[in-house]
Amino acid sequence: xxxxxxxxxxxxxxxxxTAAHAGDVRIMWYSDGVEGEVMKDLVGRFMKENPxxxxxxxxxxxxxxxxxxxxQLEAGNGPDIARVTAIKxxxxxxxxxxxxxxxxxxxxxxxxxxxxxxRPDGSNQISGFMTQITLTGGxxxxxxxxxxxxxxxxxxxxxxxxxxxSKKVQESQQVPFAMAIDRSGHRxxxxxxxxxxxxxxxxxxxxxxxxxxxxxxxxxVGWAGDGTVSKDVWVSAAGSxxxxxxxxxxxxxxxxxxxxxWQVANLATKIGNNFDWVxxxxxxxxxxxxxxxxxxxxxxxxxxxxxxxxxxxxxxFAQEAVVKEFSERTLFLPGNKAVVDKGGxxxxxxxxQAKAALNVFVESTKTTSEAALKLPGWRWSDTVYAAIVTRIxxxxxxxxxxxxxxxRIDSDIAQKVKDAGK
Amino acid sequence: xxxxxxxxxxxGPINAVMRIIDAPLRRLQKATGxxxxxxxxxxxxxxxxxIFVLLPLVINFxxxxxxxxxxxxxxxxxxxxxxYSRLFxxxxxxxxxxxxxxxxxxxxxxxxWFVVLQVSLMILTALITALILNRELAARxxxxxxxxxxxLLSPVVVGLIWKWILQRQGLLNFGLYQxxxxxxxxxxxxxxxFAATIGVSLWAHMGFYAxxxxxxxxxxxxxxxxxxxxxxTKPARVFWRITLPLLAPNLLVVVVxxxxxxxxxxxxxxxxxxxxxxxxxxxxTQYIYETGFASVLRNPGLAAAASILMxxxxxxxxxxxxxxxxxxxxxxxx
Numbered sequence: 001x002x003x004x005x006x007x008x009x010x011x012x013x014x015x016x017x018t019a020a021h022a023g024d025v026r027i028m029w030y031s032d033g034v035e036g037e038v039m040k041d042l043v044g045r046f047m048k049e050n051p052x053x054x055x056x057x058x059x060x061x062x063x064x065x066x067x068x069x070x071x072q073l074e075a076g077n078g079p080d081i082a083r084v085t086a087i088k089x090x091x092x093x094x095x096x097x098x099x100x101x102x103x104x105x106x107x108x109x110x111x112x113x114x115x116x117x118x119r120p121d122g123s124n125q126i127s128g129f130m131t132q133i134t135l136t137g138g139x140x141x142x143x144x145x146x147x148x149x150x151x152x153x154x155x156x157x158x159x160x161x162x163x164x165x166s167k168k169v170q171e172s173q174q175v176p177f178a179m180a181i182d183r184s185g186h187r188x189x190x191x192x193x194x195x196x197x198x199x200x201x202x203x204x205x206x207x208x209x210x211x212x213x214x215x216x217x218x219x220x221v222g223w224a225g226d227g228t229v230s231k232d233v234w235v236s237a238a239g240s241x242x243x244x245x246x247x248x249x250x251x252x253x254x255x256x257x258x259x260x261x262w263q264v265a266n267l268a269t270k271i272g273n274n275f276d277w278v279x280x281x282x283x284x285x286x287x288x289x290x291x292x293x294x295x296x297x298x299x300x301x302x303x304x305x306x307x308x309x310x311x312x313x314x315x316x317f318a319q320e321a322v323v324k325e326f327s328e329r330t331l332f333l334p335g336n337k338a339v340v341d342k343g344g345x346x347x348x349x350x351x352x353q354a355k356a357a358l359n360v361f362v363e364s365t366k367t368t369s370e371a372a373l374k375l376p377g378w379r380w381s382d383t384v385y386a387a388i389v390t391r392i393x394x395x396x397x398x399x400x401x402x403x404x405x406x407x408r409i410d411s412d413i414a415q416k417v418k419d420a421g422k
Numbered sequence: 423x424x425x426x427x428x429x430x431x432x433x434g435p436i437n438a439v440m441r442i443i444d445a446p447l448r449r450l451q452k453a454t455g456x457x458x459x460x461x462x463x464x465x466x467x468x469x470x471x472x473i474f475v476l477l478p479l480v481i482n483f484x485x486x487x488x489x490x491x492x493x494x495x496x497x498x499x500x501x502x503x504x505x506y507s508r509l510f511x512x513x514x515x516x517x518x519x520x521x522x523x524x525x526x527x528x529x530x531x532x533x534x535w536f537v538v539l540q541v542s543l544m545i546l547t548a549l550i551t552a553l554i555l556n557r558e559l560a561a562r563x564x565x566x567x568x569x570x571x572x573x574l575l576s577p578v579v580v581g582l583i584w585k586w587i588l589q590r591q592g593l594l595n596f597g598l599y600q601x602x603x604x605x606x607x608x609x610x611x612x613x614x615x616f617a618a619t620i621g622v623s624l625w626a627h628m629g630f631y632a633x634x635x636x637x638x639x640x641x642x643x644x645x646x647x648x649x650x651x652x653x654x655t656k657p658a659r660v661f662w663r664i665t666l667p668l669l670a671p672n673l674l675v676v677v678v679x680x681x682x683x684x685x686x687x688x689x690x691x692x693x694x695x696x697x698x699x700x701x702x703x704x705x706x707t708q709y710i711y712e713t714g715f716a717s718v719l720r721n722p723g724l725a726a727a728a729s730i731l732m733x734x735x736x737x738x739x740x741x742x743x744x745x746x747x748x749x750x751x752x753x754x755x756x
Contacts, residue, residue: 074493236609383719
């Protein structure tokens with residue numbers, strides 16, 4: 001009898017340790033800066049207000065979100081909620097929250113403008129909301145510019161102006177590179193669009209690289225060749241692997257760094273008082289002075305077994321007050337329309353440079369081009385980004401000539417479109 | 423009353439089980455003979471091997487005959503040998519850029535040179551290390567531990583350690599700077615990076631192979647060396663005529679293991695170089711991983727085809743080596 005009881009107890013313990021509890025909601029979360037800590041705090045508050053729901057926050061590296069989550073989702077697994085950036089590409093895996101949330105109108109009114117970015121084409125699904133809106137843009141090392149006696153180029157300065165000014169600073173201050181752009185197709189798309197490039201063909205599928213895109217990419221490769229642009233970050237991996245050049249900027253090795261608004265907290269924390277830096281928006285090209293919008297979204301995964309609890313969690317985190325607090329504490333630009341419209345965001349930072357940088361990014365949203373606004377919701381944008389990064393990376397490493405790179409970019413994209421159609 | 427001994431207590435349950443299975447096993451042996459009994463005892467192992475090795479191999483082969491980006495086989499279209507034709511579509515195999523899947527052929531070329539250089543250097547350095555560690559050295563156990571220590575490290579840790587040493591603002595450049603020399607970009611120069619991958623791989627795995635060779639050295643009877651010494655044989659002749667021939671079985675094991683490991687090279691190099699600069703350290707396993715799992719619009723079919731080809735090459739190479747080893751053994755017997 002004793003043995004039987006013992007075995008029954010063991011079996012129960014095993015079952016309860018492996019099966020998901022009713023009321024458990026698992027969130028897969030990654031952090032660029034301090035948002036993991038803020039989220040942990042908010043999750044604690046949510047659970048106090050909703051004692052029946054146990055939220056488990058799994059903090060993971062961005063590479064897990066990028067490489068492992070898609071595989072889990074394809075297999076019908078994954079967390080209940082995830083913070084992701086490939087929101088359109090994976091949209092078939094998101095749960096439709098429309099019938100589950102308390103007030104679908106609130107979601108449409110406040111998150112409607114980005115809803116298309118994260119739902120399958122042609123649907124009116126509510127998949128989640130943007131935890132932050134990001135915009136690509138540049139940062140200048142003000143101390144280096146001042147020491148070199150080179151004025152920081154103004155708001156209408158072109159990419160050529162920035163290259164020339166940064167080069168002067170590099171030579172004067174003996175830093176390894178004048179400029180750097182993250183190894184990312186999303187980042188390099190901003191100057192391509194400013195040069196007038198268009199990725200979208202008349203049939204909605206990717207168009208071949210046009211003259212404007214080739215023009216900027218040729219300049220970019222030339223700048224890497226003469227040491228104006230850091231090629232280190234671009235040759236430091238094969239394929240479309242993402243690499244940020246933030247550390248070079250933080251270490252005072254760069255005059256100008258092109259990345260995005262999500263770096264503000266990171267730069268503020270790590271640079272501290274080492275030198276002065278300013279956000280400068282996106283340099284201009286012949287067609288525009290645009291940055292690339294984007295961001296990360298908190299989305300519900302359709303394979304969850306706790307749809308109702310997931311919707312409760314999503315409703316709570318999408319509230320205006322919570323979004324406002326999250327943005328103020330993380331120094332992220334909010335995605336909630338009411339929060340943006342009402343203004344009055346009091347970013348929680350003692351760092352005046354960070355506050356000024358955030359204002360520059362808010363201002364820069366006004367010059368974001370129509371073409372740039374379309375891309376986050378376009379199915380093929382990641383495919384184009386990946387092909388550009390892969391082939392331009394090879395060109396900078398001396399493996400390809402620029403014209404061959406253009407041919408390969410077009411054929412890579414065509415092959416991917418063909419593969420996806422099978 | 424006598425107290426039962428510890429051994430009888432431990433053996434008791436085993437004997438009980440033996441008594442229970444004895445009768446059915448005897449009947450089975452009568453019915454199937456000795457061969458049947460061998461199959462019976464091998465069955466559990468073969469079942470595990472079948473589930474975890476053969477079945478995935480078959481599934482992988484089936485995947486290689488399908489197309490599309492979906493993961494589930496039921497959602498994938500049968501495309502026959504299309505993935506293999508795509509991999510082999512090439513004007514000149516020595517010029518990867520003339521191939522449709524240029525990254526695959528670049529990875530094949532890189533892996534080939536990595537295997538040739540790394541395995542040769544590995545055997546050489548492991549042999550030299552083992553010969554030195556087999557001598558009467560001061561603190562011999564300490565030195566053996568020192569050479570074996572990197573084997574215990576996780577590949578990711580190995581990659582990160584060497585990244586911190588070799589990167590532009592790394593330890594090596596700091597050292598060079600202290601001696602008044604210019605820093606160098608070790609991880610962004612194609613040739614240096616390739617050399618670095620071989621060096622790091624040697625550092626990380628050499629201790630393991632040296633240990634196998636050391637075990638072989640210690641198994642060689644001492645009297646052979648004493649006889650050679652009494653005959654006044656020169657040390658070089660002793661090495662070529664006694665040590666090396668008697669070490670051959672261990673060296674064969676080392677060659678087979680080192681070869682398989684070097685063809686499968688991935689983790690530490692992925693962390694160290696990410697396959698760059700460009701594609702100069704892109705190896706086959708990384709190509710398969712990125713094609714199947716990490717690229718935008720993944721292509722599991724193409725990755726499966728590449729892995730089947732890689733597996734086939736490995737099997738052929740292993741069979742050749744085992745054949746050579748067997749011929750050597752037979753020669754020795756004659």
